[in-house]
Amino acid sequence: MTSPLTPLGSSAQSLALADEVKSQPAVTTISSESATGTSATSEDVTLSETVARASNLTDVAQDSDGIDHALVAQIRNSIQSGNYNVSPEDLAQAIATVLKDSA
DSSP states (O other): OOOOOTTTHHHHHHHHHHHHHSSSSSSEEEOOOOOSSOEEEEEEEEHHHHHHHHHHHHHHHHHHHHHHHHHHHHHHHHHTOOOOOHHHHHHHHHHHHHHHHOO
């Protein structure tokens, strides 16, 4: 199975994937061999493609450094070109949030 990976910052995609995972549970088949007198039981678990993709995304997220490099590059380019503007209200809110979280 091959599927392109997208940046983890796409919350709409993450929500869509979460809804898809909820709607497609894993399938479990349990069988036992009682005809031979043994109590051996075998279990086969088959994961849907959506669950397999979710597992792959989890692995990618765990291996990630947590930085959205595309967003950092976009902000860096905006600053260098002089187009990066932050409203005083947004700046004040960000400072208040950092101070609140560090207390």
